[in-house]
Amino acid sequence: MDTFETVKISGVRKETPTVNTLVLDKRSCRMEYGQFYMLWIPGVGEKPYACSGANEKSMEITVKHAGPFSGKLQNLKKGDLIGIRGPYGKGYFTPKGKNPCYVAGGLGIVPMISLLEGTKGKKATVILGAKTKEEIIFADRIKKTGADIRIVTDDGSAGIKAFPHQLLSGVIKEKKIDSVYCCGPEAMMREVLKIVSEKKIPAQFSLERYMKCGIGLCGSCALDPSGLLVCKDGPVFDAERIKDSEFGSYKRDSAGSKTRI
Amino acid sequence: MDTFETVKISGVRKETPTVNTLVLDKRSCRMEYGQFYMLWIPGVGEKPYACSGANEKSMEITVKHAGPFSGKLQNLKKGDLIGIRGPYGKGYFTPKGKNPCYVAGGLGIVPMISLLEGTKGKKATVILGAKTKEEIIFADRIKKTGADIRIVTDDGSAGIKAFPHQLLSGVIKEKKIDSVYCCGPEAMMREVLKIVSEKKIPAQFSLERYMKCGIGLCGSCALDPSGLLVCKDGPVFDAERIKDSEFGSYKRDSAGSKTRI
Amino acid sequence: MMSCLFCYLLLIVILFIDKMVDLSASLSGVKFGNPTVLPAGILGVAASSLARIASAGAGAVTTKSVGPERREGHKNPVVVAVDNGLLNAVGLSCPGLDESVEELKKAVRAAHVPVIASFYGRTVEEFGLVAERISAAKPAFIEANISCPNIEDEYGKPFGTSCELAARVVAVVKDMSRVPLIVKLTPNVSDIKNIALSVEEAGADCIAAVNTVGPGMYIDVLSAKPVLSNRAGGLSGPAIRPIAVRCVYDIYEAVDIPIIGMGGISSGRDAAEMLLAGASAVGIGTAVWTRGDGVFKEVCAELGKIMEERGDRSLKDLIGKAHC
Amino acid sequence: MMSCLFCYLLLIVILFIDKMVDLSASLSGVKFGNPTVLPAGILGVAASSLARIASAGAGAVTTKSVGPERREGHKNPVVVAVDNGLLNAVGLSCPGLDESVEELKKAVRAAHVPVIASFYGRTVEEFGLVAERISAAKPAFIEANISCPNIEDEYGKPFGTSCELAARVVAVVKDMSRVPLIVKLTPNVSDIKNIALSVEEAGADCIAAVNTVGPGMYIDVLSAKPVLSNRAGGLSGPAIRPIAVRCVYDIYEAVDIPIIGMGGISSGRDAAEMLLAGASAVGIGTAVWTRGDGVFKEVCAELGKIMEERGDRSLKDLIGKAHC
Numbered sequence A, B: 001m002d003t004f005e006t007v008k009i010s011g012v013r014k015e016t017p018t019v020n021t022l023v024l025d026k027r028s029c030r031m032e033y034g035q036f037y038m039l040w041i042p043g044v045g046e047k048p049y050a051c052s053g054a055n056e057k058s059m060e061i062t063v064k065h066a067g068p069f070s071g072k073l074q075n076l077k078k079g080d081l082i083g084i085r086g087p088y089g090k091g092y093f094t095p096k097g098k099n100p101c102y103v104a105g106g107l108g109i110v111p112m113i114s115l116l117e118g119t120k121g122k123k124a125t126v127i128l129g130a131k132t133k134e135e136i137i138f139a140d141r142i143k144k145t146g147a148d149i150r151i152v153t154d155d156g157s158a159g160i161k162a163f164p165h166q167l168l169s170g171v172i173k174e175k176k177i178d179s180v181y182c183c184g185p186e187a188m189m190r191e192v193l194k195i196v197s198e199k200k201i202p203a204q205f206s207l208e209r210y211m212k213c214g215i216g217l218c219g220s221c222a223l224d225p226s227g228l229l230v231c232k233d234g235p236v237f238d239a240e241r242i243k244d245s246e247f248g249s250y251k252r253d254s255a256g257s258k259t260r261i
Numbered sequence C, D: 001m002m003s004c005l006f007c008y009l010l011l012i013v014i015l016f017i018d019k020m021v022d023l024s025a026s027l028s029g030v031k032f033g034n035p036t037v038l039p040a041g042i043l044g045v046a047a048s049s050l051a052r053i054a055s056a057g058a059g060a061v062t063t064k065s066v067g068p069e070r071r072e073g074h075k076n077p078v079v080v081a082v083d084n085g086l087l088n089a090v091g092l093s094c095p096g097l098d099e100s101v102e103e104l105k106k107a108v109r110a111a112h113v114p115v116i117a118s119f120y121g122r123t124v125e126e127f128g129l130v131a132e133r134i135s136a137a138k139p140a141f142i143e144a145n146i147s148c149p150n151i152e153d154e155y156g157k158p159f160g161t162s163c164e165l166a167a168r169v170v171a172v173v174k175d176m177s178r179v180p181l182i183v184k185l186t187p188n189v190s191d192i193k194n195i196a197l198s199v200e201e202a203g204a205d206c207i208a209a210v211n212t213v214g215p216g217m218y219i220d221v222l223s224a225k226p227v228l229s230n231r232a233g234g235l236s237g238p239a240i241r242p243i244a245v246r247c248v249y250d251i252y253e254a255v256d257i258p259i260i261g262m263g264g265i266s267s268g269r270d271a272a273e274m275l276l277a278g279a280s281a282v283g284i285g286t287a288v289w290t291r292g293d294g295v296f297k298e299v300c301a302e303l304g305k306i307m308e309e310r311g312d313r314s315l316k317d318l319i320g321k322a323h324c
């Protein structure tokens, strides 16, 4: 029915002062771009994470310290045990168009990096946003793919002082963008959705909702009014499927209560 | 783990006044010679039976009226439902030698008929015993295989008045028998075992013990002193495996109590 | 000639009707298009997902159990897969009574099938209070989940393990609400017949059986930790079907009110088995995970085929027919 | 040079010892070569099959439960396979006390591992009587099966569902026999901790947990009949493992006497899980069907590998380690 496995951490890499990449001693199973895993720290808790890299011998996850759980997760050491189940989700990033644009805010690049690296032939542009210069991740990996990278920061400490979506309209014109991939804070994604809807460009968004089961049973990640499940039907959705939805306006917390975005 | 299936009776054939053959609407699964099935009459009971014929579309069982259950079983009509699980047993009849001899008492020919029909090229001899002329079964099917058939009856109403084992020594000499297959009343089989042991001829015997589970768990069909299970390790055993055993002297009843043979 | 033609046409009509199997169900006067029910706790947080499952073919849908106050439920992990089943300890998360009632109203509007409002309390009085509030949203049924641990009993046992407590819950709820009441029973008792009898006598209109079995536990052998944060969780899925079928069989012998049978149903054969045991409708929970939300239509199609093979016209020809 | 060589040799010895995993177990002073046990009712009718399973690698073997009188047990069918499990209602068949004691003596002689003599009674007094008789055959343990229905209680519930009755059985048996006593518990109670505590206080030396779950029922949908002649039967096999593990976990928290954990164990991983939950040895019943009688050696080999991976030296490093 489902696979649950406990594996060892085989290495840890510091990406930024608040972001670490963990290497797991687990052969990557067949995985689609944008799927996610549930990671369990024995005796502590379990949360959803994207895969930021995989090969025959190991797979990687990249974690930002955002609260108690992620803090413990990113501080695991080589040899520590971690439980993993997945990959989950039937909504993937699907390679479309010749001139794709990636719009990433914060850790948003994490679930998209494999797509970018796996489709190197394309003329991709990446708008990579971060709060500050120190918080920029994967810039080198992006450059290596040959993509055109546009860095923006909230405080202007690197690249342009702007939010990622503010560059999008210009890039679309300049680079004849024919598809958009987007992941980041929901407020930013909402702005990107507006732009691509207006310009009628096919786009995909990776969503976050509070996840408990991860397998489409508990209902905590449901989207109004379609009842689509982020864990099962997503986490990646085409723009049309989320256009007239709660997306960008509210989401449910762990008790099932709606909270404004 | 195990297959349980309810199928319809698609036909009934009278073999003798006390023996009927039922045709089951069940594709025969891969079956070895001599294996058995557990047959369930819904709401009545369940007992072990051999398969007396099988093809792509159906399989047959041949039942003698020997008590309340077999009486009900052989009186089932076309369209009636019957539950079936199996085939069971890891001890099969294995084709050996060029001049095999089959020694059958009563319904003993039933589990051996498929082996005989499936190895037509051989120069087989069949010693077929019955109480009376009316009780002889499968004589035509045996003749069709080209086998040399020797009929014996307890009362001399057909063939020679004798018990099957009484012909065996003569047949062995006459036909240069190099392998023996035997099934029938245990007292008869015990005599056959003596003869083949003496003459050092490879032989196989199909045993009956009280069966409850049929799958090697309940232990009611265990043979002393080896602990071999008739349902799982048998029902067919090579002579050597049962030579120094309870075989021919006692067996256990449904309560696990030993009873003399 | 005319009469011959007439006979011929009649024959065709009869043959046609003969092929048609009627899957409609009726419980306590409420009509279901088919006997499949989405049970409590499965995709029942949002009205939107309940409406989705109704559209996918369920005959009725049940909300996540609603309680008197906001609760986060247990920490993750709340589920872990085991052999042929699932352990869960979601822990009755609830956004609070006001928001739950609003969501329930939406569900009643959005789903075109009967909506069952599952609820719980920590005391007998709370059961009454919550029942009153959710009844205002006009669900087809309210369903008292007496299979979860409560605080009134010092050992933390569910109300559903005591005949007396179960009956008290029912009596109080029937006082506070006129919506037909389903009582959901736990299988984890030595004698489910007596509990069923008690809730019937106290006025329950219908029984749902069973909630999850056990509880069970899954321990990871490398880290030596139980995986669920709550350590133990209720077992659901195919592993528990034989237990659920026996419970429904026992309850059917004891009571006259209809039963919604559930526990491990994932095929038309399983549904037929549960109906034969005595259920009037069947819940399908864990199989939504293994077969997707198409499971409701698929189970109905499979059930229809079995009924044709058996020569059944309607569910009446199945319900309780294993008793005799 | 000399000391260097010495150090080198010492290192080799240490590394070698480090690789060796000790699987020997000890319960109430009785030594088992390994922690796997053939539980009651599996291949336990004849001394010959018990000896065979001992030779196949079991650390101890248990007889079929012996009663005061000859009993045929239930009519066939007595087993039916279900999803990831088996339902059985063999119904405590027994050749009678005299013949059982003779067979037990043979088993004690023939099996080169500890023999556990399982037994039952229909009244508290019968438990005492049977215990006295079988103790004369000098088994390593006697095991009171209080998980079967009795006639003293009008509802036919097992002694094992009542703390008081369970304790009375133990007290009487301890009066009649000096052979160490295992008490086998049913999981089909709302609170197994209290039962465990009662039998410990009454003097039990060891607990076996669990007997089969449910009971369960399997109905054939074409004939509309429950397949087992007894209609219901106990559920065993992988389907019940999570429940068995939780029971053993709970019992371990409540008592200090050792536990033989069983229910659905069919691999070294399963055995390790049960030991972590608190068992000192593990029963392997239904898996004899699915994996054959090689299962005892195979489970030991798999368990050894897991212990190596975890860095365990002996079973002590596993037993109860999921509690903390």
Ligand SMILES: Cc1cc2nc3c(=O)[nH]c(=O)nc-3n(C[C@H](O)[C@H](O)[C@H](O)COP(=O)(O)OP(=O)(O)OC[C@H]3O[C@@H](n4cnc5c(N)ncnc54)[C@H](O)[C@@H]3O)c2cc1C
Residues within 6 Å of the ligand: A036, A046, A047, A048, A049, A050, A051, A061, A062, A063, A064, A065, A066, A067, A068, A069, A070, A071, A107, A110, A111, A207, A208, A209, A210, A211, A212, A235, C076
């Ligand atoms: C599909 C998906 C993929 C993700 N991939 C990554 C990734 O690659 N790297 C990464 O660092 N983070 C990722 N996250 C976020 C991650 O799951 C955690 O939410 C985050 O690490 C914060 O957890 P915390 O417990 O430390 O913080 P907390 O302080 O507990 O929570 C901070 C916020 O995180 C969110 N959150 C907490 N728990 C959950 C949960 N169970 N499910 C969903 N959201 C939750 C809530 O919005 C909460 O307000 C992903 C989330 C989802 C849904």
Ligand SMILES: Cc1cc2nc3c(=O)[nH]c(=O)nc-3n(C[C@H](O)[C@H](O)[C@H](O)COP(=O)(O)OP(=O)(O)OC[C@H]3O[C@@H](n4cnc5c(N)ncnc54)[C@H](O)[C@@H]3O)c2cc1C
Residues within 6 Å of the ligand: B036, B046, B047, B048, B049, B050, B051, B062, B063, B064, B065, B066, B067, B068, B069, B070, B071, B107, B110, B111, B207, B208, B209, B210, B211, B212, B235, D076
């Ligand atoms: C491997 C095997 C294959 C068999 N194949 C056939 C066959 O092809 N045709 C056929 O007619 N019979 C066959 N039998 C015998 C059959 O299983 C029944 O025993 C027989 O039909 C008598 O059953 P009854 O209940 O009518 O009679 P009963 O009066 O109940 O019993 C008559 C005798 O049959 C034996 N018996 C009864 N129940 C069982 C049982 N559960 N397991 C084993 N023996 C039992 C006992 O020795 C008993 O004394 C086979 C038995 C075995 C073990």
Ligand SMILES: Cc1cc2nc3c(=O)[nH]c(=O)nc-3n(C[C@H](O)[C@H](O)[C@H](O)COP(=O)(O)O)c2cc1C
Residues within 6 Å of the ligand: A217, A218, C039, C040, C041, C042, C064, C065, C086, C088, C090, C092, C118, C145, C184, C210, C211, C212, C236, C237, C238, C262, C263, C264, C265, C283, C284, C285, C286, C287
């Ligand atoms: C994830 C999950 C959450 C559940 N939550 C509830 C609940 O809130 N209230 C309730 O009465 N039953 C709850 N249940 C039990 C189900 O309603 C159902 O009784 C049980 O799962 C057996 O059916 P199944 O095997 O088809 O899943 C839950 C079950 C699962 C798997």
Ligand SMILES: Cc1cc2nc3c(=O)[nH]c(=O)nc-3n(C[C@H](O)[C@H](O)[C@H](O)COP(=O)(O)O)c2cc1C
Residues within 6 Å of the ligand: B217, B218, D039, D040, D041, D042, D064, D065, D079, D086, D088, D090, D092, D118, D145, D184, D210, D211, D212, D236, D237, D238, D240, D262, D263, D264, D265, D283, D284, D285, D286, D287
């Ligand atoms: C066919 C069968 C017969 C059994 N008979 C007995 C019995 O006589 N006495 C008893 O205490 N337990 C009996 N049991 C229960 C087992 O000893 C064991 O507790 C249970 O099957 C769980 O273990 P498993 O899943 O490894 O089989 C029986 C189990 C089976 C499957």
Ligand code: FES
Residues within 6 Å of the ligand: A210, A211, A212, A213, A214, A215, A216, A217, A218, A219, A220, A221, A222, A229, A230, A231, A232
């Ligand atoms: S997380 Fe449970 S349904 Fe999506």
Ligand code: FES
Residues within 6 Å of the ligand: B210, B211, B212, B213, B214, B215, B216, B217, B218, B219, B220, B221, B222, B229, B230, B231, B232
């Ligand atoms: S019939 Fe049960 S072991 Fe053979």
